[in-house]
Amino acid sequence: MQQLNKPLLITISQALKSARKALEKTSDTPTLDAELLLAHCLDKNQTYLHTWPEKQLSDNQLNCFEPLIEKRKTDYPVAYLLGHKPFWTLDLIVTEDVLIPRPETELLVETALEKIQNIYNPKILDLGTGSGAIALALASERPDAKITASDYSKKALTVAHRNAQKHDLTNNVNFIQSDWYSNVSTSNFDLIVSNPPYINPQDSHLKTTIRFEPFQALAAKNNGLADIEKIIQKAKSHLKQGGFLIIEHGFDQAEDTLDLMHKYYLSKPKNLTDLNNNPRITYATTSP
Numbered sequence: 198m199q200q201l202n203k204p205l206l207i208t209i210s211q212a213l214k215s216a217r218k219a220l221e222k223t224s225d226t227p228t229l230d231a232e233l234l235l236a237h238c239l240d241k242n243q244t245y246l247h248t249w250p251e252k253q254l255s256d257n258q259l260n261c262f263e264p265l266i267e268k269r270k271t272d273y274p275v276a277y278l279l280g281h282k283p284f285w286t287l288d289l290i291v292t293e294d295v296l297i298p299r300p301e302t303e304l305l306v307e308t309a310l311e312k313i314q315n316i317y318n319p320k321i322l323d324l325g326t327g328s329g330a331i332a333l334a335l336a337s338e339r340p341d342a343k344i345t346a347s348d349y350s351k352k353a354l355t356v357a358h359r360n361a362q363k364h365d366l367t368n369n370v371n372f373i374q375s376d377w378y379s380n381v382s383t384s385n386f387d388l389i390v391s392n393p394p395y396i397n398p399q400d401s402h403l404k405t406t407i408r409f410e411p412f413q414a415l416a417a418k419n420n421g422l423a424d425i426e427k428i429i430q431k432a433k434s435h436l437k438q439g440g441f442l443i444i445e446h447g448f449d450q451a452e453d454t455l456d457l458m459h460k461y462y463l464s465k466p467k468n469l470t471d472l473n474n475n476p477r478i479t480y481a482t483t484s485p
């Protein structure tokens with residue numbers, strides 16, 4: 198951002214214009230980014246910025262805004278700068294310890310809700326819960342569900358637990374530290390859901406803006422399929438008869454995921470496509 202001339206009084210619209218210009222080269226959404234960050238520093242919503250464009254910013258507000266724009270210029274994610282991200286109907290706390298929840302993952306939540314719609318007190322396992330996004334979205338929709346949410350990362354679990362507290366869902370979700378199924382003590386789940394790491398460690402995308410997110414949340418060996426395989430391999434022995442596994446994967450991993458589901462004796466595997474028509478979710482059941 199061009200250094201804002203401190204002695205001059207800067208209005209909301211001037212600050213936004215200057216920030217937009219500063220972000221144009223690195224961000225695809227410079228206007229939105231500038232508005233979200235300024236609204237954050239003013240502790241107001243974006244509508245306020247449009248309603249009061251001539252309002253002058255205080256020194257404190259400018260001192261909040263300028264460093265955020267400088268950091269955003271390095272491609273650092275807006276969600277980490279704000280410290281939160283909306284997912285489903287929840288506003289989730291996010292830190293560098295967790296993956297920023299993606300809108301695509303809401304397809305997994307929708308599919309999960311459909312699969313348990315006729316089950317009372319469904320038992321659900323969310324593997325690799327991160328911020329708690331999937332587990333908490335399901336808990337918010339199905340207060341009768343008994344949900345176990347696991348992650349290998351203790352730091353991620355701390356964030357997930359804070360999110361459960363924020364949304365008053367601590368009684369609905371049991372968070373455990375576990376290397377996939379290793380510390381999961383029960384085996385009769387109605388549903389297992391997971392958005393595991395699935396990016397090939399050599400993939401050049403890992404050098405883009407996602408480089409700020411935890412590597413272990415993103416990348417998996419064997420062309421990104423290693424964790425998907427571990428999860429599918431033991432799904433059958435942790436599911437009830439008629440239970441479902443639903444897994445998110447890369448747009449080019451749908452066929453491999455289907456094959457793995459066949460290989461480990463899950464039935465009727467099916468891919469689902471996201472809003473961009475990319476196959477992003479695959480599910481299968483233990484029913485014959």
Ligand SMILES: C[S@@+](CC[C@H](N)C(=O)[O-])C[C@H]1O[C@@H](n2cnc3c(N)ncnc32)[C@H](O)[C@@H]1O
Nearest residue numbers: 296298325326327348349376377392393394414
């Ligand atoms: C792609 S992130 C998904 C986070 C969250 N479920 C979401 O959809 O936003 C994958 C998660 O798997 C966790 N993870 C990676 N390896 C794991 C392992 N061996 N056992 C359990 N969790 C693991 C990571 O820490 C990360 O939180």
